[in-house]
Amino acid sequence: MTDAELPTPNVPDSLTEPAGPAVGQDEWVARHAERRLLRGGRLGAVEERLRAAPWWAWLTVFVCLAALLPVGFSSGYVRRVAFDTVLYMLLALGLNVVVGWGGLLDLGYIAFYGLGAYCYALLSSNQFDVHLPTVATLPIVVVVGAVAGWLIGLPSWRLSGDYLAIVTLFFFQIFIVVVTNGDHLFGHNVTGGSNGIGGVDANVRPFNLFGHDLPVAHSGSFNVAYLYVVLAFFAVVFVLLRFVNESRIGRAWRSLREDPLAAELMGMPVNWLKLLAFSFGAAVAALSGTIFAALNAGVFPTTFAFPLLITVYTMVILGGSGSQAGVIVGAIVVNVLLELLRDAGNARYVFYALIVLALFGVYRLSVRLAVVLGGTIALGFVVHGIASAIAKSNVDGPANGENWLIDGLRHWVIVPRDLGPWKQITYVALIGVILLLTLVRGWWRVALLVPTLYLAAFVWENVMLTAPEATRFIILGAILVSVMIARPSGILGERRVEIV
Amino acid sequence: MDDFIQYTINALTLGSVYALIALGYSLVYGILKLLNFAHGDVFMVGAYIGFGMLNLLGGATSPVVPVWLLLTIMVATAMAGCAVIGVAIERFAYRPLRDAPRIAPLISALGVSFFLTYSMQLLFGAEQRDYNAFSLDNGVLFLKGFDIGNVRVPLLRIVIISSAFVLMIALWLLVNRTRTGKAMRATSFDREAAAMMGIDIDRVIRFAFVLGSALAGAAGVMFALRAPASVTIGFVAGLKGFTAAVIGGIGSIPGAMVGGLMLGFAESFTQGYVSTRWSDLAVFTILILFMLFRPQGLFGRADIRKV
Numbered sequence: 018m019t020d021a022e023l024p025t026p027n028v029p030d031s032l033t034e035p036a037g038p039a040v041g042q043d044e045w046v047a048r049h050a051e052r053r054l055l056r057g058g059r060l061g062a063v064e065e066r067l068r069a070a071p072w073w074a075w076l077t078v079f080v081c082l083a084a085l086l087p088v089g090f091s092s093g094y095v096r097r098v099a100f101d102t103v104l105y106m107l108l109a110l111g112l113n114v115v116v117g118w119g120g121l122l123d124l125g126y127i128a129f130y131g132l133g134a135y136c137y138a139l140l141s142s143n144q145f146d147v148h149l150p151t152v153a154t155l156p157i158v159v160v161v162g163a164v165a166g167w168l169i170g171l172p173s174w175r176l177s178g179d180y181l182a183i184v185t186l187f188f189f190q191i192f193i194v195v196v197t198n199g200d201h202l203f204g205h206n207v208t209g210g211s212n213g214i215g216g217v218d219a220n221v222r223p224f225n226l227f228g229h230d231l232p233v234a235h236s237g238s239f240n241v242a243y244l245y246v247v248l249a250f251f252a253v254v255f256v257l258l259r260f261v262n263e264s265r266i267g268r269a270w271r272s273l274r275e276d277p278l279a280a281e282l283m284g285m286p287v288n289w290l291k292l293l294a295f296s297f298g299a300a301v302a303a304l305s306g307t308i309f310a311a312l313n314a315g316v317f318p319t320t321f322a323f324p325l326l327i328t329v330y331t332m333v334i335l336g337g338s339g340s341q342a343g344v345i346v347g348a349i350v351v352n353v354l355l356e357l358l359r360d361a362g363n364a365r366y367v368f369y370a371l372i373v374l375a376l377f378g379v380y381r382l383s384v385r386l387a388v389v390l391g392g393t394i395a396l397g398f399v400v401h402g403i404a405s406a407i408a409k410s411n412v413d414g415p416a417n418g419e420n421w422l423i424d425g426l427r428h429w430v431i432v433p434r435d436l437g438p439w440k441q442i443t444y445v446a447l448i449g450v451i452l453l454l455t456l457v458r459g460w461w462r463v464a465l466l467v468p469t470l471y472l473a474a475f476v477w478e479n480v481m482l483t484a485p486e487a488t489r490f491i492i493l494g495a496i497l498v499s500v501m502i503a504r505p506s507g508i509l510g511e512r513r514v515e516i517v
Numbered sequence: 518m519d520d521f522i523q524y525t526i527n528a529l530t531l532g533s534v535y536a537l538i539a540l541g542y543s544l545v546y547g548i549l550k551l552l553n554f555a556h557g558d559v560f561m562v563g564a565y566i567g568f569g570m571l572n573l574l575g576g577a578t579s580p581v582v583p584v585w586l587l588l589t590i591m592v593a594t595a596m597a598g599c600a601v602i603g604v605a606i607e608r609f610a611y612r613p614l615r616d617a618p619r620i621a622p623l624i625s626a627l628g629v630s631f632f633l634t635y636s637m638q639l640l641f642g643a644e645q646r647d648y649n650a651f652s653l654d655n656g657v658l659f660l661k662g663f664d665i666g667n668v669r670v671p672l673l674r675i676v677i678i679s680s681a682f683v684l685m686i687a688l689w690l691l692v693n694r695t696r697t698g699k700a701m702r703a704t705s706f707d708r709e710a711a712a713m714m715g716i717d718i719d720r721v722i723r724f725a726f727v728l729g730s731a732l733a734g735a736a737g738v739m740f741a742l743r744a745p746a747s748v749t750i751g752f753v754a755g756l757k758g759f760t761a762a763v764i765g766g767i768g769s770i771p772g773a774m775v776g777g778l779m780l781g782f783a784e785s786f787t788q789g790y791v792s793t794r795w796s797d798l799a800v801f802t803i804l805i806l807f808m809l810f811r812p813q814g815l816f817g818r819a820d821i822r823k824v
Binding site for chain 2 (some may be wrong): 172175176179190195201441444452480487488491502
């Protein structure tokens with residue numbers, strides 16, 4: 018086929034000419050920039066500018082904004098949440114190396130976080146009366162973490178995929194067993210058992226940097242210095258990992274992730290690359306562990322459990338594994354969401370706002386949107402009217418929290434005084450209709466959506482708001498499944514072209 | 518000697534529960550090559566369905582039906598309920614990812630597992646629940662039984678072990694002696710070729726989930742009969758069930774039985790002779806060694822990877 022016979026893509030003539038396929042570049046890639054320009058409009062231009070900004074500019078802006086946060090917010094709670102978020106970002110960056118770049122499913126990741134925390138606690142507390150200075154502890158812990166990662170990564174020489182995942186999960190379980198029973202390790206109390214290391218006797222020291230002690234709390238509230246410390250670590254780790262990823266090692270990791278066999282045949286030292294990925298991830302996790310242990314002045318085995326692993330995984334998967342910016346966005350979204358869900362009042366805002374936004378996103382401004390919203394609201398008033406006519410006790414249950422939203426909602430959603438078996442029935446029914454929604458299309462879906470939304474509001478008000486802890490984890494599980502099905506690349510992840 | 522007999526009985530009970538869980542992993546892994554992380558949680562849901570049935574029928578202290586019928590109803594409803602859950606999980610969480618890279622369904626499975634655990638916690642609370650099986654008919658399940666030497670083997674143990682073996686033999690017959698079983702074996706051998714021979718792959722996979730989840734449901738009831746259960750039992754039991762499946766050779770039914778029993782013995786004897794603290798450590802170490810040095814298990818054949 019000559020050039021003339023090639024089907025012309027549907028783009029203006031001025032754009033088709035200059036960028037043809039070049040050597041080592043296929044046509045789709047070559048025309049990528051053009052297609053982006055075609056998005057046009059002012060938004061397109063802004064997007065183009067933002068995309069063109071180099072990564073270090075983004076990083077600088079982000080770190081500056083985060084560092085300025087304490088200026089705007091004086092509450093210890095907000096600062097503490099900011100600290101937690103950055104710590105999670107650090108953890109997510111480390112996991113991204115193993116899962117996102119190396120393509121190895123490491124389910125023992127939190128064990129390294131715990132290892133770092135326990136190492137720090139042992140090296141600067143009264144547990145064994147060792148009080149190393151922080152500048153000495155940090156490198157030791159990072160090296161211990163890296164070596165542990167190297168060792169735990171060794172099974173990856175023989176195993177891959179799910180078998181590797183489960184073996185790392187077993188190492189994680191072994192870590193938990195050893196730590197929880199570590200008060201009887203060969204007759205010595207090493208880890209303090211289920212009480213952990215902490216409290217007055219153990220006295221885990223806070224950080225001491227450049228000759229300054231960083232006490233955990235300043236006059237009763239969170240010491241903001243820790244926010245700066247964790248931000249500094251975050252920036253350093255981000256840049257280091259960025260450089261590693263852009264080096265030979267990073268390219269090799271990506272080839273390993275895409276096709277280990279092909280990478281091996283091309284002469285890549287596949288086994289060493291796997292170990293490198295494991296130990297980079299583990300070192301970052303161990304580093305995060307030290308900060309955690311120093312800030313909390315102690316370590317407890319229950320912290321390093323399966324739910325934390327799932328939380329970090331959700332951050333990486335939701336943000337987009339393989340993309341540093343993605344996992345950072347994922348960490349922020351997930352942690353802020355989890356914090357908002359703690360309080361019933363906030364959780365209510367988030368819930369209804371997300372539902373309305375999602376409906377807008379799916380239906381835009383259309384007749385269907387009006388039908389869904391109007392139908393749901395009408396249905397609510399009808400159901401509420403019937404329920405209150407039958408018995409007053411159907412609608413005068415306790416409200417969770419007080420604000421203008423619940424005042425309005427009380428005339429719409431029914432809150433029975435005594436839920437009885439309806440708690441279980443409505444929850445299971447809600448799961449059922451949501452699953453059914455994914456199977457139907459068109460107007461059927463609109464028709465089913467109306468009762469689903471009302472049922473969701475009922476379950477949210479009556480069941481889920483009363484148990485925030487379980488609700489948070491249910492949401493994490495649901496995010497993992499739905500992201501994997503709907504958009505495996507996450508929010509910012511790179512879309513991989515599948516070559517079969 | 519008495520201790521030894523006691524531990525052996527414990528091992529057999531525990532091992533038959535693990536074997537039932539292992540069968541579910543084995544069936545699904547054999548056909549889909551998917552590690553179904555949510556399987557342990559299906560097992561836990563089975564235990565809770567048992568609670569529901571027990572309470573519906575009047576509770577352990579004053580059941581409205583005879584004990585044997587009560588137990589049968591509990592196991593049957595748990596099996597049916599878990600089968601429904603298993604099919605739903607397959608349809609909505611795994612089928613859309615059947616052709617995705619292998620890491621995708623694994624992560625989805627982690628999500629499902631987490632979702633199930635905490636949904637149950639939301640609905641039924643985090644506290645432990647006890648069937649209170651001892652109250653059934655004035656302790657008939659615990660006090661009656663036969664003696665070996667000085668050791669009393671309670672009726673409950675006999676019921677658990679024998680019904681587990683009946684279920685396993687039924688499964689073995691189903692897979693090896695029926696047309697559906699033949700279709701399952703064909704699918705597990707080569708999915709594409711089986712599809713070309715006119716086997717409805719979706720049906721076979723659904724059926725594997727039905728069988729596996731139903732067995733997990735039965736195991737859940739049996740587990741909760743002998744010890745209190747909470748929403749978190751699914752995680753560790755799932756890990757151990759998978760271990761058993763791997764030890765026996767994943768995809769092999771007699772393998773899963775042997776693997777489950779071996780694991781039961783390992784756990785029971787380390788608990789008895791060494792210490793309860795470190796019994797999990799022993800189990801996990803055995804698994805890691807098995808995974809590393811004999812990933813095809815005792816009865817499995819080594820996979821030849823075709824590229």
